Amino acid sequence: MDMPARLRPVLRAAAVMLATAVAGPALTGPAVAADPIKIGSVVSATGPAAFLGDPEAKTLKLYVDELNKKGGLLGRPVELVLYDDGGDANKARTFATRLVEDDKVVAMVGGTSTGATMAMIPVFEEAGIPVVSLAGGIEIIEPVRAFVFKTPHTDKTACQKIFEDMKARGITKTGMISGTDGFGKSMRNQCLKVIGQYGITVLADESYGATDSDMTPQLNKIKNTAGVEAVLNPGFGQGPAIVTRNYAQLGIKLPLYQSHGVASKSFIELAGPAAEGVRLPAPAILIDDKLADNDPQKPVVAEYKTSYEKASGQPVSTFGGYAYDGIQLVARAIESAKSADPKKIRDALEATKGYVGVTGIYTFTPTDHLGLGTDSFRMLVIRNGDWALEAPAR
Amino acid sequence: MKAILRSRLTPLLALALVMALVPMIAPTSFHLRVAALVWIFSLAALGLTILMGYAGQVSLGHAGFLGIGAYAVAIGPARLGLDPLLCLLLGAVLSGLVAWLVGRPILRLKGYYLAIATLGFGVIVALILHSETELTGGPDGMSVARVTLFGWRVTGALNWYWVSAGALLVGALLALNIAASPTGRALRALHDSEVAATGAGIDVSAKKLAAFVLAAVYAAVAGGLLAAMNGLITPEAASFSHSVELVAMVIIGGLGSVFGTVLGAAFLVVLPQALTAFQEYEQAVLGLLIMVFMIFLPQGIVPSLRALIEERLP
Numbered sequence: 001m002d003m004p005a006r007l008r009p010v011l012r013a014a015a016v017m018l019a020t021a022v023a024g025p026a027l028t029g030p031a032v033a034a035d036p037i038k039i040g041s042v043v044s045a046t047g048p049a050a051f052l053g054d055p056e057a058k059t060l061k062l063y064v065d066e067l068n069k070k071g072g073l074l075g076r077p078v079e080l081v082l083y084d085d086g087g088d089a090n091k092a093r094t095f096a097t098r099l100v101e102d103d104k105v106v107a108m109v110g111g112t113s114t115g116a117t118m119a120m121i122p123v124f125e126e127a128g129i130p131v132v133s134l135a136g137g138i139e140i141i142e143p144v145r146a147f148v149f150k151t152p153h154t155d156k157t158a159c160q161k162i163f164e165d166m167k168a169r170g171i172t173k174t175g176m177i178s179g180t181d182g183f184g185k186s187m188r189n190q191c192l193k194v195i196g197q198y199g200i201t202v203l204a205d206e207s208y209g210a211t212d213s214d215m216t217p218q219l220n221k222i223k224n225t226a227g228v229e230a231v232l233n234p235g236f237g238q239g240p241a242i243v244t245r246n247y248a249q250l251g252i253k254l255p256l257y258q259s260h261g262v263a264s265k266s267f268i269e270l271a272g273p274a275a276e277g278v279r280l281p282a283p284a285i286l287i288d289d290k291l292a293d294n295d296p297q298k299p300v301v302a303e304y305k306t307s308y309e310k311a312s313g314q315p316v317s318t319f320g321g322y323a324y325d326g327i328q329l330v331a332r333a334i335e336s337a338k339s340a341d342p343k344k345i346r347d348a349l350e351a352t353k354g355y356v357g358v359t360g361i362y363t364f365t366p367t368d369h370l371g372l373g374t375d376s377f378r379m380l381v382i383r384n385g386d387w388a389l390e391a392p393a394r
Numbered sequence: 395m396k397a398i399l400r401s402r403l404t405p406l407l408a409l410a411l412v413m414a415l416v417p418m419i420a421p422t423s424f425h426l427r428v429a430a431l432v433w434i435f436s437l438a439a440l441g442l443t444i445l446m447g448y449a450g451q452v453s454l455g456h457a458g459f460l461g462i463g464a465y466a467v468a469i470g471p472a473r474l475g476l477d478p479l480l481c482l483l484l485g486a487v488l489s490g491l492v493a494w495l496v497g498r499p500i501l502r503l504k505g506y507y508l509a510i511a512t513l514g515f516g517v518i519v520a521l522i523l524h525s526e527t528e529l530t531g532g533p534d535g536m537s538v539a540r541v542t543l544f545g546w547r548v549t550g551a552l553n554w555y556w557v558s559a560g561a562l563l564v565g566a567l568l569a570l571n572i573a574a575s576p577t578g579r580a581l582r583a584l585h586d587s588e589v590a591a592t593g594a595g596i597d598v599s600a601k602k603l604a605a606f607v608l609a610a611v612y613a614a615v616a617g618g619l620l621a622a623m624n625g626l627i628t629p630e631a632a633s634f635s636h637s638v639e640l641v642a643m644v645i646i647g648g649l650g651s652v653f654g655t656v657l658g659a660a661f662l663v664v665l666p667q668a669l670t671a672f673q674e675y676e677q678a679v680l681g682l683l684i685m686v687f688m689i690f691l692p693q694g695i696v697p698s699l700r701a702l703i704e705e706r707l708p
Contacts, residue, residue, distance in 0.1 A: 089627075094428065118626055182533055
């Protein structure tokens, strides 16, 4: 009513800010005639996770169009019902009920973040509709839920890849320095869980804060620990770049292993010459031009990269690749089930064997709803400021 | 007619009527869920109506209190083995206590300064929820145990619809009674002029603090209900944009009007769902609608319409 005049501008500004912040654009697929097969999706196309969700949304639209150009599935057109949760798990949950109750989708590809996926899982489990999540968290598939699958590899796969490489090089004692952010913590835990299977022991276990600007003391401690043969750095963002720089400054000559969390060109730029010789596991799409000609993933990755870059005018990303694999897995399942019944789609999904995707080669089983092995990662080494495929040491 | 419009119970009866009608016309449980979200966000915004509409104090960090209530219901049963219903009450008490501690120093501030201080508070709560991963599950949030009410396991959209509707009715009745009480009159007096209110013998800082604590309790109860209904809570609940959303609900509906607050909440919860058909332009359309409302109904939907009707009546 009559509030003090000085408050009004604040509140007006707040209302306008809200207008730009509250909700993001959501997109519905093109309306197609004659009883379409509806596939739902909830991704974070706007908001803080937009760098993940935007390529996912574009990829889904692109490949549903492709499917329809080829005559759809089972002779029926495919309709994509796509909603944007703006990075809010609460909104994701609301859209999940909408997909189930109102849109009556037969399968769902999505959940950009682990939080959004976990919020939606109960809705789809209860309705008996299969979900292929695009989020990284291992809790999505462990324990295994009947209707929940996912396409991105987990931290555990990356840890296994790194330890395989260490083992092949005869490294049995390693030092570890991890970030205390969500990514670093989760990967450290996953690594410690599987390290025993490779006969490797951690002699020094250090950590740093996500915004620390100097890791020299921790690295010095590792350097002075007798017997350390390599150092592993689970981390994300600028932390690993600083670790790499400090590592070179201290003149540590041991092999340095980074995680898939830094598998982007900006890491090489941040770490500079210190990055030379750093090893890390990375998905095939990062080095599409360097893959061997007989690599089974090479044609898939090349096709996706060309189509996506042509359609969106933006460089391809790993995240869009997750969505590519998600929609292809569902499309294949519908075709092999010869039915658009959600339960039959689920059964067909679980029976997927050797699907060659952008992210890796998937084989689902009743106990494994990720279906990726360590071969979904390539071991890279940084040489002359660029990625180079590391010939497996045997 | 004017008497009906001015009566204290008219908005309450209208609200109860709407609540009874919605389940009859809602085609699916998705619509019921959206309605339940409207009741829950209305409850949170009602607290702000008391603080902003009655007492004239702004809070841009109110989602922080919502977050406290929500995480109390999440953390209590999961980490301490407490009963979820007890945690809802504990969350409300905790939120009120925090509001009392924080409110004492920051309610001395006025206008922009108060807005910034409350904003800071909200940001701190969101930051703690983000970074205390061990306790809160971090950015991915944590799941919330199912609520049992006297042996009745509350699940399903319809049950949550009635629980949230009941909570809102109680909250609205309370807010309307406060408005008519001496405290309500004191709040409105200090809203108009703090100097005059002090002159009339009102303990201005105590009344402001009371309104702030009450608003925090409303938000915490709403947060607890939200967490329990969703079965999952993320730090997004306490985010700044959420705080702004709550403020906007109060302003769009009509500052100081209980029914208007519910209308404002309904507007901001339902509209994004209705606008998904506009594809990429949804944000722009939503912003435009809010601007149109602010320009043509500057006092908010309900007070502006009421003034219009009263003008036309003999």
